[in-house]
Amino acid sequence: MTRLSSPEKLECARKEIISKIDPAKPCISVCAGAGCLASGAADVIAAFKTELEFHNLTTEVNTKGTGCPGFCERGPIVMIYPEEICYLQVKPEDVPEIVSHTIKEKKVVERLLYVDPATGNKATKESDIPFYKNQQRNILSENIRIDSKSIDDYLAIGGYSALSKVLFKMTPEEVMGEVKKSNLRGRGGGGFPAWRKWEESRNAPDPIKYVIVNADEGDPGAFMDRALIEGNPHSILEGLIIGAYAVGAHEGFIYVRQEYPLAVVNINLAIRQAEERGLVGKNILGSNFDFTVKVHMGAGAFVCGESSALMTALEGRAGEPRPKYIHTAVKGVWDHPSVLNNVETWANVTQIINKGADWFTQFGTEGSKGTKIFSLVGKITNTGLVEVPMGVTLKDIIQNIGGGIPGGKKFKAVQTGGPSGGCIPEAQLDLVVDFDQLTKAGSMMGSGGMIVMDEDTCMVDIARYFIDFLKDESCGKCTPCREGIRQMLKVLTNITTGKGKEGDIELLEELAESTGAALCALGKSAPNPVLSTIRYFREEYEAHIRHKKCPALSCKELIAFHIQPDKCKACGTCFKQCPAEAIEGGKKRIHIIDQDKCTKCGTCLDVCPKQFGAVRKISGEPVPAPVPEEKRAL
Amino acid sequence: MDIAKIDQIIDKHNGEESSLIQILLDIQSEHHWLPKEALNRVAEKLQVPMSRIQHIATFYKAFSLVPKGRHEVHVCMGTACHVRGAQRVLDTVQDATGIKPGETDAELKFSLETVNCLGCCALGPVMEVDGKHHGNIAPSQIASVLNNCD
Amino acid sequence: MSEIHLQIDGKEVVASEGMTILEAAKTVGISIPTLCHSEKLEPYGGCRICTVEVEVRGWPKLVAGCIYPVEKDLVVRTKSEKVNKIRKVLIEEMLAHAPDAEVLKELATEYGADKDRFEKHPSFCIHCGLCVRYCAEIKKKNAVGFVDRGSNREISFIPEIAAKECWDCKECFPLCPTSALQAAYVLAESLMTPPESASGCGCSCSSGKKG
Numbered sequence: 001m002t003r004l005s006s007p008e009k010l011e012c013a014r015k016e017i018i019s020k021i022d023p024a025k026p027c028i029s030v031c032a033g034a035g036c037l038a039s040g041a042a043d044v045i046a047a048f049k050t051e052l053e054f055h056n057l058t059t060e061v062n063t064k065g066t067g068c069p070g071f072c073e074r075g076p077i078v079m080i081y082p083e084e085i086c087y088l089q090v091k092p093e094d095v096p097e098i099v100s101h102t103i104k105e106k107k108v109v110e111r112l113l114y115v116d117p118a119t120g121n122k123a124t125k126e127s128d129i130p131f132y133k134n135q136q137r138n139i140l141s142e143n144i145r146i147d148s149k150s151i152d153d154y155l156a157i158g159g160y161s162a163l164s165k166v167l168f169k170m171t172p173e174e175v176m177g178e179v180k181k182s183n184l185r186g187r188g189g190g191g192f193p194a195w196r197k198w199e200e201s202r203n204a205p206d207p208i209k210y211v212i213v214n215a216d217e218g219d220p221g222a223f224m225d226r227a228l229i230e231g232n233p234h235s236i237l238e239g240l241i242i243g244a245y246a247v248g249a250h251e252g253f254i255y256v257r258q259e260y261p262l263a264v265v266n267i268n269l270a271i272r273q274a275e276e277r278g279l280v281g282k283n284i285l286g287s288n289f290d291f292t293v294k295v296h297m298g299a300g301a302f303v304c305g306e307s308s309a310l311m312t313a314l315e316g317r318a319g320e321p322r323p324k325y326i327h328t329a330v331k332g333v334w335d336h337p338s339v340l341n342n343v344e345t346w347a348n349v350t351q352i353i354n355k356g357a358d359w360f361t362q363f364g365t366e367g368s369k370g371t372k373i374f375s376l377v378g379k380i381t382n383t384g385l386v387e388v389p390m391g392v393t394l395k396d397i398i399q400n401i402g403g404g405i406p407g408g409k410k411f412k413a414v415q416t417g418g419p420s421g422g423c424i425p426e427a428q429l430d431l432v433v434d435f436d437q438l439t440k441a442g443s444m445m446g447s448g449g450m451i452v453m454d455e456d457t458c459m460v461d462i463a464r465y466f467i468d469f470l471k472d473e474s475c476g477k478c479t480p481c482r483e484g485i486r487q488m489l490k491v492l493t494n495i496t497t498g499k500g501k502e503g504d505i506e507l508l509e510e511l512a513e514s515t516g517a518a519l520c521a522l523g524k525s526a527p528n529p530v531l532s533t534i535r536y537f538r539e540e541y542e543a544h545i546r547h548k549k550c551p552a553l554s555c556k557e558l559i560a561f562h563i564q565p566d567k568c569k570a571c572g573t574c575f576k577q578c579p580a581e582a583i584e585g586g587k588k589r590i591h592i593i594d595q596d597k598c599t600k601c602g603t604c605l606d607v608c609p610k611q612f613g614a615v616r617k618i619s620g621e622p623v624p625a626p627v628p629e630e631k632r633a634l
Numbered sequence: 635m636d637i638a639k640i641d642q643i644i645d646k647h648n649g650e651e652s653s654l655i656q657i658l659l660d661i662q663s664e665h666h667w668l669p670k671e672a673l674n675r676v677a678e679k680l681q682v683p684m685s686r687i688q689h690i691a692t693f694y695k696a697f698s699l700v701p702k703g704r705h706e707v708h709v710c711m712g713t714a715c716h717v718r719g720a721q722r723v724l725d726t727v728q729d730a731t732g733i734k735p736g737e738t739d740a741e742l743k744f745s746l747e748t749v750n751c752l753g754c755c756a757l758g759p760v761m762e763v764d765g766k767h768h769g770n771i772a773p774s775q776i777a778s779v780l781n782n783c784d
Numbered sequence: 785m786s787e788i789h790l791q792i793d794g795k796e797v798v799a800s801e802g803m804t805i806l807e808a809a810k811t812v813g814i815s816i817p818t819l820c821h822s823e824k825l826e827p828y829g830g831c832r833i834c835t836v837e838v839e840v841r842g843w844p845k846l847v848a849g850c851i852y853p854v855e856k857d858l859v860v861r862t863k864s865e866k867v868n869k870i871r872k873v874l875i876e877e878m879l880a881h882a883p884d885a886e887v888l889k890e891l892a893t894e895y896g897a898d899k900d901r902f903e904k905h906p907s908f909c910i911h912c913g914l915c916v917r918y919c920a921e922i923k924k925k926n927a928v929g930f931v932d933r934g935s936n937r938e939i940s941f942i943p944e945i946a947a948k949e950c951w952d953c954k955e956c957f958p959l960c961p962t963s964a965l966q967a968a969y970v971l972a973e974s975l976m977t978p979p980e981s982a983s984g985c986g987c988s989c990s991s992g993k994k995g
Contacts, residue, residue: 035754038767072756220712223753258659258696259752261765299655300695301933302750316654317686318693318933323829323851334652375755377714383756415713451713465716469750475693476930476937479832480870482911483877486935487902513866514873516846517835579729601722601773683920684942685929692931 003278006286007164013277014155021156026061026103027081029144030090033068033230034262035223036075040091041065044076047092051099061103064150067143067231070373070385071131072223074114079126079144086126087112117381117403131382134400136363138371139347140387143231148266151273154234160279162353166242167287175246176202179349181357183369188214188305188342189420189446191368191435194349200329201247201337209249210333211240212340214310215256215263218302219418220469222449224373225343227385229256230263232347233270237293239346241280242353244291247339252291255310257298268295302419302473303522307340308332309475320475321520342447344373364390368434372448378415379454381406386450388433395429398452409454412552413536417446419466419473420525422532423459442532444525458554459537460544464492466529474522481523484515488530497557500545505534549620556600559619563604565590565627567614570634574604574615588634592626639664640675651680655690658697667698695747703738703745705783707731708762712751715758723759724748726773730780743783790858797854805849805860806834816862817871817891819878819961820912821850825921830913831878833891835870837861846870868895876901878910882962885910909939909964915956925949928956928968939964941972 004010030036030045048063071077074088080102087098090112101107113122114129123129126144146153154160166175180195201209213236217225229236240252254271256264271293274280282290301319303309308326309319311333322328332338341349348370352360361369368390374397376386381403388397394414398404405411413423422443424431431437438445453462467489476482488511491504512527534541543549550558563574563583568590575585582598585591591614593604608615643660647653654676661672668691677684691697709724728734731744738745754760757769761776768779785800792809799808804827806816819831827850834849839859849862861867872895879888880902888910892899911930916939919927927945931938941950950969957965 034752034767035756035769038754038757038760038769072754217753218751220716220751221714221755222751223755226753259749296656297659298694299659299690299697301693303933313655314652316650316652316682316690318689318930323848325847325852375714377755377758378717383714418713449713451717453717457717465713469711470934472934472936473750474934476911476933476935477830477913479830479874479877479911482935482937483880484873487877490903510869510873514870517832517848517870517874519829519832519848601725603773683926683929684945685916685920685926688940688942689930693933 001273001276003276004285005278005283007168010155010160010164010285014158014161017152017156023082025082028061028063028098028103029066029079029081030063031068031075031077031144032065032148033072033075033143033227034260035068035072036077037262039072039075039089041076043092044078044090044095047095048099051095052103055099055104057099057103064147064153067146067148068227068385069126069132069144069231070140070227070387071129071382072385073383077144078112084125084127086114086123086129088114130403131384131386131401134396135387136371136389137387138351138363139228139235139344140373140385142235143227146232148231148233149269151234151270151277154232158354159234160238162350163238163241163279164285166245166353167285167289172202172246172248175242175353178352178357179246182348182352182360184345184348184352184360185368185435186342187344187348187372187447189219189417189444191445194341194345197329197339197341198243198247200327201249201339204330204337206336208251208336209247210336210338211244211247211249211252212310212314212333212338213240213252213254213343213346214305214307214340215254215260215267215343216298216305216310217257217260217343217447218305218473219447219449221377221415221451222375222418222447224375224385224448226260226263228343228347228373230260230266233263233267234274235350236267236343236346237270237274237280239349240293241284241291242349243339243341243346245289247337249337249339250290250292252293253314253333254293254295255298255304255314256295258300259298264295264297271295302469303475303520306520306522308520310340311338318475320477321522323519324521344448365432365434367436372433372445374433374448374450376402376450376452378452379405379409379457380452390434391432393430393432394424397433397450398429402452405452405454407454409456411452412455412457413453413459415443415451415453415462415529416449417444417528418449419470420444420521420528421446421449422528423453423462423536424532425536442535443528456552456554458496458550458552459533459540460492460550461496461552461554463530463533464489464496467492467526470522470526474526475520478517478519478523480515481518481520481526484511484518484523485526487511488527492530495541495544496550496555498544498548498555500541502545504545505538505541508534543620547620551619553617553619555619559600559617560595560623561593561598561600561602561604562616562618562623563591563593564614564616565631567612568634569612569614571609571612573607573609577603577607579603590627590632590634592632595623635665635669635671637671637675640672641679644676644679649679651682654680654682654687655694658687658690662697666702667700698745700738701742703742705744705764706762707744707746707780708749708752709735709746710750710752710754710758710760710762711748712755712758714755715751715760718758720759722773723761723771723776726776727761727780730777744780788854788856790854790856790860792860793862799854801854803854805836805838805847805852805854805858808854809849809860809862814862816849817894818850819887819891819910820914822914822918822959825914825917827851828913828917830911831874833871833874835867835874837864837867871895872897881905881910882908882964885962887961907938907964908962908967910962911937911939912961914959914961915939915965918956918959923949923953923955925953928965939968941968943972946972 078087304319308322313319829848829851875897879899
C-alpha cells in the first residue's frame with residue numbers, strides 16, 4: 001500500500017477508489033455487527049457468496065459485511081443497492097430467492113420486508129421504514145454504507161478529508177474554535193463541553209499530552225459505542241487525530257472493553273491500515289504532525305468507564321478512581337494532561353470539521369446541540385439504536401420510532417442513564433431529551449441507554465437490580481460506596497422477598513444521602529435508581545412492605561401460580577412441561593399446582609393455550625384452596 | 635506451563651509496566667487462567683510488586699486464578715436482558731450444569747459467569763458459549779445448546 | 785509558598801498553598817475526625833470520615849478534608865447537620881465490621897452512632913489501608929495488599945514475601961484500628977514458616993525471645 005505523503009496524494013487515491021465504483025452495480029450489504037452476527041449473519045453472507053458463485057454472478061454483484069445500522073432486533077439485515085431495498089430477519093434459506101428474484105429479476109421478496117404493526121403497510125426501502133424515517137442519522141447512516149474492515153470504503157465516502165483540512169488549512173486554535181462554536185458536549189454521560197477539556201489541556205505547560213477514546217461502554221443496555229467503533233472505526237480514529245492536533249498531543253490511547261472482541265479486532269485493523277497509508281504515525285500526510293495510538297483492552301470492570309479510573313487502568317493498575325478536584329485534563333495518565341472523550345464524541349468531531357459548526361448547531365436545543373444516539377431496548381416493539389436531534393421528546397422516541405409497547409401491554413417507565421440514572425414514568429414522557437431536562441426529572445441522559453419497562457416490570461426489583469450491579473462493580477476503596485451499597489442491597493432484597501418493614505424506605509433515603517461523601521461519581525450516583533423509583537413508584541414499595549404484594553406480579557417470593565378451576569380444560573400441557581413436576585392432574589381432571597413444589601419458573605403460564613388462559617399469577621393474597629376431589633372432574 | 639511463552643508475551647508488549655493488564659489478558663487468553671508461575675515471571679521481568687499483580691488479577695473479572703472449564707458459558711445480566719427474563723435463563727443454566735456463576739464443574743467441562751452487558755441488548759436475553767452469542771434464548775433451548783458441547 | 789485565605793467554621797484562616805483542609809483546620813484548633821489518615825503516609829481519602837462541606841464560588845459539595853487542597857475564598861463547614869448525619873452512618877457501617885474497636889467506639893459516642901444498627905459482618909477490616917500503604921510507602925516491601933473489589937475487597941498477605949519480611953517487622957500491626965490485620969496475618973501464617981534468621985518470637989510482643 002502506498003503511503004499518502006500529501007493531501008494531493010490522498011485525494012488522488014480517493015478519486016481512484018471512487019472511479020472503480022459503479023453506482024449502478026448491484027451490491028448486497030449484510031450487517032456484520034455483533035448483534036446480527038449473533039443472529040446468524042455470517043451464515044447469510046456465506047450463503048450469498050455461494051449462491052452468487054452458483055449463478056456465475058460473482059463479478060457482477062458485490063457482497064459485503066457492513067457496520068451496524070442499529071436495527072438489531074430485526075437482524076440479519078440485508079440491503080440491496082442501488083435500489084436501497086431493505087430485507088429483515090434474513091435466513092440462509094432465503095438467500096436463493098433473494099438472488100433469483102431481486103438480483104436477477106429486480107423483483108421484491110415481499111415476505112422479507114418491514115411490516116408496520118399498526119397499519120400493516122410494507123416498506124420497501126430503508127428510508128420508508130418508520131424506525132429509520134423518524135430519526136436523524138447523521139452518524140449512524142454511514143455504518144451500513146461501508147465494509148468496516150475496508151479503509152478504501154471509508155475513503156470513498158470522504159474519509160480523512162477532515163484530517164487533511166485540519167493539518168493543512170487550520171491552526172490548532174482554529175480547530176479548537178470550531179469545536180467551541182459547535183458547543184459539542186461529551187456523549188459519554190457527563191455532558192461536559194468538549195472544548196473546555198481540550199483548552200485546559202492545551203494550556204497546561206507540560207509538553208507531553210495524551211488524547212484518549214473511552215470505549216469502555218459499561219452501562220448495561222447501552223451499545224451505541226459498540227456499533228460505532230465496530231462499524232466505522234476510522235471515523236473515531238480520524239476524530240482522535242484531529243483532537244490531538246488541537247490539543248498538542250502526539251500519543252493517544254483507545255480503551256476498548258474486552259467484552260467487545262469484534263470492536264477490538266476492527267479498531268486494531270483500522271489503525272494498521274491507517275499506519276500503512278501514513279494517516280497515523282510520523283509526518284502524517286507530510287504535515288510534520290506525528291501521532292501514534294495504542295489500543296488497551298479493558299479487563300471486565302465497569303468502574304474503568306469513569307475517566308480517572310480508566311487512566312489509572314492505562315497505567316497498568318487496578319482501576320480505582322481519583323479525586324475529582326484533580327482535573328485529569330491537567331494531571332491525567334502518568335500525571336500528564338489527558339483529554340478523554342467518549343467514542344460518540346470523537347465521531348462528532350470528525351463531522352463538525354467536515355461540515356462545520358454551523359451545520360452541527362442547526363440540530364438540537366440551546367444547551368444541547370447536535371444529535372444523540374440512544375439504545376432503545378427492553379419492552380419496546382422496535383429495539384435498536386436511535387439517533388435523534390436533542391430536543392425530541394421521550395414520547396416521540398418511544399411511540400414514533402420505537403413503535404410502542406408490544407403485546408398490548410401498558411407502558412410503565414423508561415430508565416435512562418444506566419446505573420447513575422433514574423426511571424421516568426408515563427406522566428413525564430413529554431420531557432425532551434437533552435442534558436439538562438432529564439436531570440431535573442431525577443434521571444440523566446447518561447451514555448444513551450434507554451430501557452423501556454411495562455406493567456410486568458417491578459420497579460423495586462429494578463432498583464435492587466442496579467444496586468446489585470454496583471455492589472460488585474464498586475472499586476471498594478471508600479466507605480460510603482462499598483458499605484452503603486451493600487446495606488442498600490440488603491434492604492432492597494428484603495423488600496423484594498417479603499421481609500420488608502416500616503422504616504425501610506427512610507433507611508434507603510438515609511443511606512442514599514451518605515453516598516454523597518463517596519470518592520467518585522459511581523458511589524455518588526449509585527442511589528439514583530433507588531431514589532427515582534421511590535419518587536415515582538412509592539406505592540409499589542409500600543405494597544411490598546405493608547402487604548407483601550408485588551403489583552407487577554414479578555418478585556418470585558411474593559407471587560404464586562394458580563390454575564383457575566373454571567378455565568382449566570385438563571389439556572395436560574402444563575402437566576407435561578412443568579420442570580418441577582409440581583402439577584397434579586389427569587385426563588378430564590382439573591389440574592392443581594402443588595405450591596410447595598412450585599419453583600415459580602413460569603413455564604405453565606407460558607404454555608397454557610391462549611384460548612384457555614387458565615394459569616394466573618397472584619400476589620398479596622392467599623392461594624385459593626384446591627378444588628375438592630369430587631369437583632375436579634370435567 | 636512454558637515460561638518461554640510467558641516471556642514471548644511480555645516481550646510483545648516491550649515489557650512495559652503500563653502494559654501489565656494487557657500482558658495478563660494475553661496470558662489468560664492463552665492458558666484460560668493465570669498460573670502462579672506466570673505471575674511470578676511477570677513480577678520479575680516488569681519489576682512490579684506481586685501485591686499489585688494480585689490486586690489486578692482479582693480486581694478485573696476477565697482474570698481467573700484457577701483453571702477454567704473447556705467451555706465458557708456467559709449469561710448476560712445487563713438491564714435490557716434482565717427486563718426480558720435473564721434470571722430465568724441463568725437459573726436454567728445453573729440447573730443444567732450444576733454450577734453457580736464463578737464456578738467450574740468438577741470435570742472442568744463448563745465454567746459459568748454472569749456478564750454485565752455484551753452489547754447485544756436488542757436480542758436479550760443473551761447467552762454466550764465459547765464466544766458464540768445465542769440471542770433471544772428461551773430456557774427450553776438451553777439444554778440443546780449445552781448438550782452440543784463435548 | 786503563597787498565602788491562601790479561607791473560612792473554616794466561620795473562622796478566617798490563613799493557610800499556605802498546598803495545605804489540605806485538615807491541616808489548615810488544625811492550625812486554628814479545629815479538629816476533623818480521621819481514620820485512614822497518617823502523618824507518615826500519603827493522604828488516602830478512603831474512610832471519608834473527614835468529609836466536610838465546602839462552597840466553591842457558591843457551589844456546595846462534599847469533599848474529603850484530608851485530601852482537598854485549600855483554595856482562595858473557600859468556605860468550609862466541618863460540622864453541619866448534613867456532615868454529622870453522614871459521619872454517623874459511616875461509623876455505623878464500620879461498626880458492623882468491628883464493634884469493639886476502640887477508635888470506632890469513641891467516634892460512636894461523639895456522633896451518637898448505634899453499633900447494632902446494621903447486621904454484623906464477619907470481616908473486621910474497615911479498609912483504612914494503613915497496613916498496605918505503610919508496607920508500600922515506608923517499608924517498600926509490599927508484603928500485604930488489597931484483593932478483589934466492591935464489597936468483596938479484602939487485605940491479603942503475599943505468603944512468600946511475608947514469610948521473609950514480616951516475622952521481624954510487624955510495624956504495621958499497631959496502625960490497625962481493628963484486629964483485622966492480625967487476623968489476616970494469622971490466616972497467612974498457616975502458609976508460612978519463620979525464616980532461619982528470625983530473632984523474635986514471632987508475635988507482636990516486645991520480648992524478643994524465641995518462642
